[in-house]
Amino acid sequence: MEEFELIRKIIPTYYRQPSVVKGVGDDAFVFRSSEDIVFTTDTMVEEVHFSRKTMDTHAVGYRALAANVSDLAAMGSRPAFYSVSLVLTPDWTDEEILALYDGMEQLAEKHSMDLVGGDTVSGSQTVVAITAHGYLPPDKGRYRSDAEDGDVIFVTGTLGDSRGGLEELMNPGESVSGHLIARHRYPEPKAEFAAGLTSLSRLCLNDISDGIASEANEIATASGVRLHLQKEKVPVSEELRNRYPDQAGEWALSGGEDFELLGTVAPGEKEALLEKARELDIRLTFIGTVSASDLPEVLLHSPQGTETLQPTGYTHLKERRKRL
Numbered sequence: 123m124e125e126f127e128l129i130r131k132i133i134p135t136y137y138r139q140p141s142v143v144k145g146v147g148d149d150a151f152v153f154r155s156s157e158d159i160v161f162t163t164d165t166m167v168e169e170v171h172f173s174r175k176t177m178d179t180h181a182v183g184y185r186a187l188a189a190n191v192s193d194l195a196a197m198g199s200r201p202a203f204y205s206v207s208l209v210l211t212p213d214w215t216d217e218e219i220l221a222l223y224d225g226m227e228q229l230a231e232k233h234s235m236d237l238v239g240g241d242t243v244s245g246s247q248t249v250v251a252i253t254a255h256g257y258l259p260p261d262k263g264r265y266r267s268d269a270e271d272g273d274v275i276f277v278t279g280t281l282g283d284s285r286g287g288l289e290e291l292m293n294p295g296e297s298v299s300g301h302l303i304a305r306h307r308y309p310e311p312k313a314e315f316a317a318g319l320t321s322l323s324r325l326c327l328n329d330i331s332d333g334i335a336s337e338a339n340e341i342a343t344a345s346g347v348r349l350h351l352q353k354e355k356v357p358v359s360e361e362l363r364n365r366y367p368d369q370a371g372e373w374a375l376s377g378g379e380d381f382e383l384l385g386t387v388a389p390g391e392k393e394a395l396l397e398k399a400r401e402l403d404i405r406l407t408f409i410g411t412v413s414a415s416d417l418p419e420v421l422l423h424s425p426q427g428t429e430t431l432q433p434t435g436y437t438h439l440k441e442r443r444k445r446l
């Protein structure tokens with residue numbers, strides 16, 4: 123299957139979004155809008171974000187799109203379109219390439235998204251780069267800079283499971299946890315939840331890709347506030363706690379790739395949040411509060427005492443060699 127044959131196979135036969143003016147097949151994609159447009163991009167590199175030794179390409183495609191949908195969710199937008207830029211090494215089989223697109227389609231269908239373009243090239247390392255677009259009612263963007271003194275802090279789902287699943291895949295023991303592996307391979311970005319909160323006048327949101335330690339600090343810095351997190355309240359699944367009792371706490375804070383939402387709202391909005399979470403069968407946990415501060419920081423409180431939570435999540439470009 124060469125480049126043009128692949129494009130013929132993946133090209134959509136219909137579009138879910140009515141705003142498509144020109145879909146895949148011309149020099150670029152065209153759509154029409156009266157709303158604000160959000161766009162985001164995230165890249166996955168083989169052996170950095172996934173390994174084909176432990177994951178089939180269906181899950182690779184799903185996760186690559188999930189990372190983007192999670193960012194659209196974190197802005198409060200309704201996902202609409204995505205385009206896919208691929209660098210593929212010569213060892214990729216036709217089946218692997220088509221399964222990659224099937225994985226994306228599985229999530230795209232759930233969020234009514236359309237594949238509207240991309241690019242396909244051969245190269246020496248596999249890269250899957252996706253750009254995604256979403257719609258936003260005017261002035262309903264949900265920013266990291268919108269946390270205020272007196273807010274309550276919430277998080278969706280449970281944290282650390284994706285890191286637990288990665289452990290199961292990379293260092294399998296005698297038995298494996300299907301639950302944790304599924305959480306790693308097929309995370310569920312909370313876009314419907316975030317976009318369904320338009321009745322809230324103010325909502326601060328960030329999504330958890332690097333680890334809550336990192337994203338909580340991003341909110342503190344962007345909003346110029348202090349976040350107080352109660353360590354015992356950070357939601358950890360029973361499965362993770364049972365299988366990894368020594369690591370579960372740390373992985374919940376800095377494991378990353380859970381693609382859940384971290385946010386803050388005025389205490390009066392708590393009930394509205396809980397109602398939407400109940401409606402969509404999403405676990406929602408209040409884990410702390412926001413206070414005014416000249417020094418943006420995140421404090422982690424536990425019965426053992428209080429510590430500053432450093433942004434210890436996943437960071438790229440830390441280890442680079444100097445050019446000789």
Ligand SMILES: Nc1ncnc2c1ncn2[C@@H]1O[C@H](COP(=O)(O)OP(=O)(O)O)[C@@H](O)[C@H]1O
Pocket residue numbers: 163164193331332
């Ligand atoms: N190489 C780059 N060039 C331009 N903008 C970038 C680049 N890398 C990241 N950004 C921007 O920096 C911000 C933070 O990026 P990132 O930490 O990757 O966010 P996220 O964790 O939500 O994906 C985003 O606005 C992103 O678009």
Ligand SMILES: Cc1ncc(C[n+]2csc(CCOP(=O)(O)OP(=O)(O)O)c2C)c(N)n1
Pocket residue numbers: 164165169170171172173189288331332377378379436438
């Ligand atoms: C093979 C493999 N090794 C390591 C990881 C763990 N990992 C890779 S990237 C990452 C953080 C999130 O990726 P990033 O590119 O920072 O996404 P963004 O924050 O831009 O959404 C983590 C936890 C993995 N998923 N797979």
Ligand SMILES: [Mg+2]
Pocket residue numbers: 163164
């Ligand atoms: Mg990013």
Ligand SMILES: [Mg+2]
Pocket residue numbers: 192193196328329330331
């Ligand atoms: Mg993000």
Ligand SMILES: [Mg+2]
Pocket residue numbers: 331332436
């Ligand atoms: Mg990151």
